[in-house]
Amino acid sequence: MTDEQSPVSSFEGAACPLPLKHSDQVVMGHGSGGKMSQDLISNVFMPPFDNPALRAGDDAAVVLPNSSTRLAISTDSHVVSPLFFPGGDIGKLAVCGTVNDIAMMGARPLYLTASFILEEGLDMDLLRQVAASMKAAALEAGVHIVAGDTKVVQKGKADGLYITTSGVGVIPSAVDISGSKAKPGDAIILSGPLGDHGIAVLAARGELGFITDVVSDTAPLNHLVDAMLKTAAGSIHVLRDPTRGGLATTLNEIAHQSDVGLLLYEERIPVRPAVSAACEMLGFDPLYIANEGKLVAIVQREFIEIILSAMHSTQYGEQAVVIGEVQPDPSGRVLMKTSIGSTRVVDVLAGEMLPRIC
Amino acid sequence: MTDEQSPVSSFEGAACPLPLKHSDQVVMGHGSGGKMSQDLISNVFMPPFDNPALRAGDDAAVVLPNSSTRLAISTDSHVVSPLFFPGGDIGKLAVCGTVNDIAMMGARPLYLTASFILEEGLDMDLLRQVAASMKAAALEAGVHIVAGDTKVVQKGKADGLYITTSGVGVIPSAVDISGSKAKPGDAIILSGPLGDHGIAVLAARGELGFITDVVSDTAPLNHLVDAMLKTAAGSIHVLRDPTRGGLATTLNEIAHQSDVGLLLYEERIPVRPAVSAACEMLGFDPLYIANEGKLVAIVQREFIEIILSAMHSTQYGEQAVVIGEVQPDPSGRVLMKTSIGSTRVVDVLAGEMLPRIC
Numbered sequence: 249m250t251d252e253q254s255p256v257s258s259f260e261g262a263a264c265p266l267p268l269k270h271s272d273q274v275v276m277g278h279g280s281g282g283k284m285s286q287d288l289i290s291n292v293f294m295p296p297f298d299n300p301a302l303r304a305g306d307d308a309a310v311v312l313p314n315s316s317t318r319l320a321i322s323t324d325s326h327v328v329s330p331l332f333f334p335g336g337d338i339g340k341l342a343v344c345g346t347v348n349d350i351a352m353m354g355a356r357p358l359y360l361t362a363s364f365i366l367e368e369g370l371d372m373d374l375l376r377q378v379a380a381s382m383k384a385a386a387l388e389a390g391v392h393i394v395a396g397d398t399k400v401v402q403k404g405k406a407d408g409l410y411i412t413t414s415g416v417g418v419i420p421s422a423v424d425i426s427g428s429k430a431k432p433g434d435a436i437i438l439s440g441p442l443g444d445h446g447i448a449v450l451a452a453r454g455e456l457g458f459i460t461d462v463v464s465d466t467a468p469l470n471h472l473v474d475a476m477l478k479t480a481a482g483s484i485h486v487l488r489d490p491t492r493g494g495l496a497t498t499l500n501e502i503a504h505q506s507d508v509g510l511l512l513y514e515e516r517i518p519v520r521p522a523v524s525a526a527c528e529m530l531g532f533d534p535l536y537i538a539n540e541g542k543l544v545a546i547v548q549r550e551f552i553e554i555i556l557s558a559m560h561s562t563q564y565g566e567q568a569v570v571i572g573e574v575q576p577d578p579s580g581r582v583l584m585k586t587s588i589g590s591t592r593v594v595d596v597l598a599g600e601m602l603p604r605i606c
Numbered sequence: 607m608t609d610e611q612s613p614v615s616s617f618e619g620a621a622c623p624l625p626l627k628h629s630d631q632v633v634m635g636h637g638s639g640g641k642m643s644q645d646l647i648s649n650v651f652m653p654p655f656d657n658p659a660l661r662a663g664d665d666a667a668v669v670l671p672n673s674s675t676r677l678a679i680s681t682d683s684h685v686v687s688p689l690f691f692p693g694g695d696i697g698k699l700a701v702c703g704t705v706n707d708i709a710m711m712g713a714r715p716l717y718l719t720a721s722f723i724l725e726e727g728l729d730m731d732l733l734r735q736v737a738a739s740m741k742a743a744a745l746e747a748g749v750h751i752v753a754g755d756t757k758v759v760q761k762g763k764a765d766g767l768y769i770t771t772s773g774v775g776v777i778p779s780a781v782d783i784s785g786s787k788a789k790p791g792d793a794i795i796l797s798g799p800l801g802d803h804g805i806a807v808l809a810a811r812g813e814l815g816f817i818t819d820v821v822s823d824t825a826p827l828n829h830l831v832d833a834m835l836k837t838a839a840g841s842i843h844v845l846r847d848p849t850r851g852g853l854a855t856t857l858n859e860i861a862h863q864s865d866v867g868l869l870l871y872e873e874r875i876p877v878r879p880a881v882s883a884a885c886e887m888l889g890f891d892p893l894y895i896a897n898e899g900k901l902v903a904i905v906q907r908e909f910i911e912i913i914l915s916a917m918h919s920t921q922y923g924e925q926a927v928v929i930g931e932v933q934p935d936p937s938g939r940v941l942m943k944t945s946i947g948s949t950r951v952v953d954v955l956a957g958e959m960l961p962r963i964c
Contacts, residue, residue, distance in 0.1 A: 274728040279758030288756060292733055296741035301717075301752035309752035311717050313776050314675055323719035323772055327757045359659075359669050361681035363770045365723070370632040375650055383654035394659035394667035397770075398646060399685045400637030401962060405765040412721045412755075414681055414772035418671050604759060 279604070281492025281538075282597025305505060306427050307349040307488060310419065318421075320355035322346055323414040329604040331378070331408050333452035335444070335464030336540070339381035341606060342411040344468045344540060345491070347389045351470040352487045352543065354425040354477060355417030357389060362413050363397040367406035375409065389468035391415070422481040429485035430506035430546045436572040437545040437556065439472065439565045440465070441518040442495055446537035447526045449605055458529070462522045467541030472565045476545065479558040486546035492606055493597045494536040498544060499582045500596040512572035512584040512594065536597050538605045546574060637962070639850025639896075640955025663863060664785050665710040665846060668777065676779075678713035680704055681772040687962040689736070689766050691810035693802070693822030694898070697739035699964060700769040702826045702898060703849070705747045709828040710845045710901065712783040712835060713775030715747060720771050721755040725764035733767065747826035749773070780839040787843035788864035788904045794930040795903040795914065797830065797923045798823070799876040800853055804895035805884045807963055816887070820880050825899030830923045834903065837916040844904035850964055851955045852894040856902060857940045858954040870930035870942040870952065894955050896963045904932060 277284040294302070301309035308322035326342040336344075343360065350357035362382065366375070386393055448464040450456055469489065476484060486506070490498040495517075503510045519527075519534045527534050541564055547555050552570060559565030572584075582594040635642040652660070659667035666680035684700040694702075701718065708715035720740065724733070744751055806822040808814055827847065834842060844864070848856040853875075861868045877885075877892045885892050899922055905913050910928060917923030930942075940952040 272730045274724045274726060274730065274733065274758055276726055276758050276760065278724065279756060285756060289754075292730065292737055293754060293756075296737045297720075297744075297751045297754070299750045299752065301750065302754070309717070309719075311750075311752055311774075313677070313716055313774070317672055317675055319671070319774070321717055321719060321774060322753050323721045323770070324755045325721040325723050325757045325770060327723060327759050327763075358671055359667070359679055361667075361679060361772050362655075363681045363683040363772075365683050365685060365768055365770075366632045366636065368632060368634055372630045372632065372650065375632065379650055379654045386655075392657045392659065392669075393655045394657065394669055395680050396647075396651060396655070396660070397682045398637065398643060398651075399683045399768075399962075400632055400634050401685050401765060401768075402634065404762060405685075407759060407763040410723055410757075410759075410768070412681070412683060412723075412770035412772075414719050414721075414770075416669075416671070416677070416679060416774060604757075 276603045277599035280597055280599060280601060282497050282599065284599050304426060307352040308355065310353060318419040320350045320353040320417045320419055322349035323412065324349065325410060325412040326606060327410050327604050328449065328606050329407060330452050333464055334448045336466035337378060337381050338409065338411055339378035340385045340466050341540060342413045343382050343385035343389065344466050345606060346413040346415040347391060347468045347470055348489045350415045350417035351473040352489055353419060354423035354473065354487060355419040357391050357415050357417040357470050359394045359416045360386065360391050360413050361395040362393050362411060365406050365410040366398060366400045367408055368400055368403045370408055385468060389470055423477060425484060425487055427486055427488060427502045427505035430502055430508050430574045431485060432508060432574050432576040433549055434485055434546045434574040435549050435552050435570050436510060436574065437547060437568055438517065438571045439543045439559060440567040441520045442539060442542065443519055443523040443527065443534040443537035445540040446602055446605055447523050450602065456526060460522050460526055462526065465539055465541035467564050469541065469543050469564055472559060472562045475558045475562050476555055479554050480551045483548035483551040484545055487543055489543050490539050492538050494538060495544065496535040496582065496594045497597045502546065503582050504580045507579050509575040509578045510572060510582045511575050512582065514584050515587045516569055516571045518567060518569060535594060536601055538602065540606065634961045635957035638955055638957060638959060640855050640957065642957050662784060663859065665707040666713065668711060676777040678708045678711040678775045678777055680707035681770065682707065683768060683770040684964060685768050685962050686807065686964050687765060688810050691822055692806045694824035695736060695739050696767065696769055697736035698743045698824050699898060700771045701740050701743035701747065702824050703964060704771040704773040705749060705826045705828055706847045708773045708775035709831040710847055711777060712781035712831065712845060713777040715749050715773050715775040715828050717752045717774045718744065718749050718771050719753040720751050720769060723764050723768040724756060724758045725766055726758055726761045728766055743826060747828055781835060783842060783845050785844055785846060785860045785863035788860055788866050788932045789843060790866055790932050790934040791907055792843055792904045792932040793907050793910050793928050794868060794932065795905060795926055796875065796929045797901045797917060798925040799878045800897060800900065801877055801881040801885065801892040801895035803898040804960055804963055805881050808960065814884060818880050818884055820884065823897055823899035825922050827899065827901050827922055830917060830920045833916045833920050834913055837912050838909045841906035841909040842903055845901055847901050848897050850896050852896060853902065854893040854940065854952045855955045860904065861940050862938045865937050867933040867936045868930060868940045869933055870940065872942050873945045874927055874929045876925060876927060893952060894959055896960065898964065
């Protein structure tokens with residue numbers, strides 16, 4: 249062993265007896281969707297792959313294969329554990345996750361691909377059940393799964409199955425949506441209560457320590473987006489689904505992309521009592537819990553009422569409410585007016601909170 | 607234990623003492639790319655997902671998001687073991703694999719997505735090396751990686767990293783290529799020698815038992831396809847890259863899709879001496895070994911010379927040769943005239959030969 253490798257060095261070095269060697273290895277926090285995921289992307293993937301579509305940092309890339317058609321393209325791997333949970337399974341999640349990423353660009357999702365990494369020994373009936381869920385979700389969303397792939401790895405080299413879906417959608421010409429389009433004066437709308445998915449998956453893992461009846465909100469949001477666009481396409485500036493990292497992380501990304509400040513009103517943010525109770529017992533903040541069937545919309549103030557009314561007329565937007573507003577500053581920050589009247593900073597998720605939530 | 611579960615039943619049942627319970631579980635052979643993979647697709651995935659684009663069974667799906675643009679869409683997960691091998695690594699493979707699937711529809715690949723499943727503890731420098739390989743391959747192919755995703759799973763739930771790439775390309779209007787377009791009288795062209803990738807990966811695993819200098823042929827083939835299309839787009843009926851399952855499996859798929867017989871001339875099929883030697887020692891047939899930088903073209907006989915000359919002018923088509931011809935029957939079968947003058951059936955790969963080759 250060389251001096252360099254020695255865990256305890258001389259006093260001058262003042263080494264920690266348990267040095268945290270995280271910087272040179274992947275740790276669970278890199279998959280959190282928060283600060284560490286962003287660091288991984290900007291340090292490892294962005295330098296070699298850099299291009300305008302990727303740099304935009306939206307849920308899907310916007311590309312122009314010819315002069316007349318703007319496409320939205322997106323991909324997501326799904327490694328949720330367990331594979332089945334109240335309200336969904338990895339198959340439903342894989343379809344809805346990518347449908348929603350496409351829809352968040354204001355695009356109509358049309359085609360999906362699905363690629364499966366299967367662990368040797370996986371029960372074939374379980375796989376059929378997952379495929380049936382994918383079919384049901386694709387049917388509801390109105391998308392076709394047009395291409396696929398299947399790989400098998402040895403026992404112990406995966407965890408049942410992983411599914412990667414990619415999607416392609418067409419962006420209507422009137423639409424101009426991006427995380428960079430929020431403007432001071434805009435209103436922030438949330439489509440429904442926070443945290444259902446994260447708490448439902450935790451419950452399915454048996455990690456809550458108590459029984460809850462919370463059900464995942466996993467759902468395809470493209471019809472909700474359609475209804476919103478039909479009403480007031482030009483006045484919708486940002487759409488984003490607050491998945492991994494939760495609403496807090498999503499809003500921080502938008503504040504950063506748009507160079508604006510976002511102000512939330514705590515008492516207006518809907519959280520179901522059961523989710524609230526679970527979070528209190530576990531020390532979680534619902535603002536950081538993953539959702540799989542909710543969206544945030546940042547819209548021109550004058551159109552709040554007609555957009556809300558369009559949302560309320562759809563299955564997944566019934567409980568939509570205004571939760572805040574866009575301000576010129578502090579640029580790149582999210583603030584929250586708490587129920588006791590103070591204002592606090594809502595930061596991005598730092599490391600790992602709930603691994604393998606999607 | 608009930609009677610039903612007993613491994614040895616009465617004489618009347620005549621049960622095998624080691625019953626093969628494969629039908630209800632995923633086994634390694636389901637990832638081979640051969641007969642078992644096809645069974646998995648047609649039994650588990652095709653019934654729920656069935657649609658014309660998927661049913662076509664080509665390397666990429668052809669879709670029409672509007673009246674003027676035909677897109678080719680494809681996806682592949684990559685689980686190759688080891689991650690680095692002579693001539694490439696999982697990153698280069700992930701880019702070239704999807705670029706080639708798109709190119710095999712005669713499409714110009716434009717955009718890729720890349721989704722990473724990382725195992726906790728993965729060395730960050732290794733990941734940077736893989737990303738650099740992807741960049742180099744994307745640059746050579748002329749494609750942009752426009753969207754991505756990263757998930758992390760616990761140690762022991764993956765094998766270093768898995769990469770799923772998806773791709774989108776535009777099909778020029780003069781192109782009409784599909785596995786179903788082979789016609790009696792057509793010639794079968796192979797772009798170069800068989801088996802390099804499979805043997806190189808086996809060597810990297812240390813499973814050969816001897817030293818070889820075989821290098822994987824992993825390469826983006828879109829520029830080769832471009833050169834062929836520029837010469838004689840309308841006379842190219844089928845393009846396909848013989849990856850998992852090898853040339854034999856690929857040709858069986860085409861024979862089946864086109865309802866024709868394919869006749870190969872054994873002595874014209876190029877195989878490097880080192881690959882040939884490795885196959886002989888291991889009891890493998892080069893016809894079933896995976897390639898990652900070769901293509902099969904089925905073309906109108908009258909255009910053989912100009913297509914070959916276009917291929918010979920490119921880096922990855924220098925050694926292109928005619929290896930057979932299309933006949934009206936036996937429909938759906940591949941036959942080979944052997945070097946000793948007999949004719950044998952070349953069947954599809956039955957089960958597992960080389961797991962995790964791509």
